[in-house]
Amino acid sequence: MHTSQQSNPRLFAFVAGDQGFWKIDRTLAVMGEPISAASRLSIFSGAVPVQGAGFAWALRGTASNERYVLHEEKAQLVSKQEGLGRPAARCAALIPIRKTAAWWALPQDVRRKIFEDQSHHIAIGMNYLPAVARRLHHCRDLESAEPFDFLTWFEFNKSDEPSFDELLATLRVTEEWAFVDREVEMRLSQGGD
């Protein structure tokens, strides 16, 4: 069945191994089980080519509709944010996260309260726009059992790396992060090794 079907146009795959456009500078297990280290990462849109020698792992997710962002917040985000692929943004991070079953059992309004009213996730992120560009991928509703619920991909200039470190540190002490039970952080850069 899979082979005869077209891929979701919003599907992205992060494939690690010994080849790829992005160099993986370091891989950190922030919480829970680590992920195998690899030296390079490719990002594919749509279907993933068959993997050959040197393949380490692949993580997949779909860019989807927003789950928490309100009307006024969306207008602010749209006016401030920049897209991926800016030539000067040669640093990147891939942060796969899994949340607990308790989080997923919460109704929408309770999740929103923790996410924004208590943890200020959107407001914190807004402080780092337009320096940090991002794309969020959802993994929880794929056909396959995935090791993470979300994959977030970030791109920024080398000079904005300290700001990005601060952004991560700020989010990780929020109430929302009490519901994160697995988190991995990969830092990447473009170009030769």
Added chain:
Amino acid sequence: MHTSQQSNPRLFAFVAGDQGFWKIDRTLAVMGEPISAASRLSIFSGAVPVQGAGFAWALRGTASNERYVLHEEKAQLVSKQEGLGRPAARCAALIPIRKTAAWWALPQDVRRKIFEDQSHHIAIGMNYLPAVARRLHHCRDLESAEPFDFLTWFEFNKSDEPSFDELLATLRVTEEWAFVDREVEMRLSQGGD
């Protein structure tokens, strides 16, 4: 990649053809493109077996977390609703729906307002509990490009069929339904033909 991976435990596949536990009594294109008629339907949990002769189509979706239900609404739903598989509930319906791109571009609060404050989707459904049991499946974030965004499966007693007809008629005139651009309705029953 697919073959080596476990299925999402919340994935369900509705497979139509000339075999299956459920008899398809009628198939109606409510809005947009119709779906091929078939005589029987099977529901698989997890991976779908390779299809043989007599296969017509398969629709897949994952049972996921709630997107709009608030705390008090969830408590009410949980106290009133009954599960699938009740022996007397020998009638069923499968209703695949697709919503417009405009719907998906709306922020969370605007979608919630249309869904409940204006269309009373949850309140309307509540009126038909516990008679009508249901499971909602999301298709939009699967790996493959799917023809629908949602598949809802309903089960009820034969004597509750007029109530179920009323439920559908009530929902279809709401503001929310202005964002539905494809809808198919299949009615099914258990047992011989």
